Amino acid sequence: MALQFTPSLWPLRPVPLPAVAAPYGRMHLVRDGFLYAGLLSGVTSQRHSALVYLALTPSEFTIEMEGSRLCAAAALVGPGVHKRFEGGDHPVVSLDICPTHRHYRAFAPAQGATVAWPREHFEGLAGALAAFHEGSLGSAESDRLYCQLVELAVQRLPAVKPIDPRVREVMRLLRENRGHSIQQLADAVCLSKDWLVHLFQREAGISLRKYEQTLKLQAAAVYVNRGVSMTKVAAIAGFADSAHFSKMWKQNFGFPPNRFFVCNDQIAIDPVPWPTCIERPAGAEAGRDALYG
Structure with a gap:
């Protein structure tokens, strides 16, 4: 399925920066991604998620990939792209659509691709983005803004067929209990292990292993700015140890986890509204990957 390639055009109305x-x-x-607005420069990452970047002022950002560079005011970055983002001194929006999101499969065909999009496509949300950046948009409004941005992005992508119900069931089982082994999952949907791995990749647009890693990162994200040590967060989320957790977090987010889990005045992180649980997932043993152990 072909993606839509449209030149980046100018301008949206300028978005005011905070005065203080x-x-x-x-x-x-x-639960299935995040919305960031602010300065973003010199950040290298390779994410399982799909990303949409949008300049908040009339200036372009740069995305550097191996052997290529894209300068744009809005862009889609598909899953798995190893990139360095340079926004300079101009604020940008980063919209993360992770593999557990119901619309992720629409973005999955962009695997490995980086495409310039027209910034005007998002013009109707410029005021809300400015309010979010300034900190004047509340939690419920920010949730709604995230959903609106994703819906607008999906409008530029080809439609996808419904997911195979067996894969949907495996996703549900993993969300309920990250400790399920691949054999348990295969038995639950009456498939062999090999066929389940193949079918999941084809239908979900991501490997079963990476999907499970995403669930672990989501479990860890619940504890952002809650004063829980990274060692404990790693254990709660099901990582082998804190070193493995730190490596996976930095690879996906571009920053070491202490930038998120230790309170600081650089990034204002909204409180996570859903409940936390200080229990390890049932069936997960310390020091091993429960799915592929």
Whole structure:
């Protein structure tokens, strides 16, 4: 399925910057992604998620990939792209659509691709994005803004067929209990292990292993700015140890986890509204990957 390639055009109306000293960025976490607005420069990452970047002022950002560079005011970055983002001194929006999101499969065909989009496509949300960046948009409104941005992005992508119900069931089982082994999952949907791995990749647009890693990162994200040690967060989320957790977090988010789990005045992170649980997932043993152990 072909993606839509449209030149980046100018301009949206300028978005005002905060008039007073403030953190250089604001992050709002939702269950299946996040919305960030602020400065973003020199960040290298390779994410399982799909990303949409949008300049908040009439200036382009740069995305550097191996052997290529894209300068744009709005862009889609598909899953798995190893990139370095340079926004300079101009604020940008980063919209993360992770593999557990119901619309992720629409973005999955962009695997490995980076495409310039027209910034005007998102013009109707410019005021809300400005309010979010300034910190004047509440939690419920920020949730709604995230959903609106995703819906607008999906409008530029080809439609996808319904997911195979067996894969949907495996996703449900993993969300309920990350400790399920691959054999248990295969038995639950009457498939062999090999066929389940193949079918999941084809239908979900991501491997079963990476999907499970995403669930672990989501479990860890619940404890952002809650004063829980990274060692404990790693154990709760099901990582082998804190070193493995730190490596996976930095690879996906571009920053070491202490930038998120230790309170600081650089990034304002909205409180996570859903409940936390200080229990390890049932069936997960310390020091091993429960799915592939």
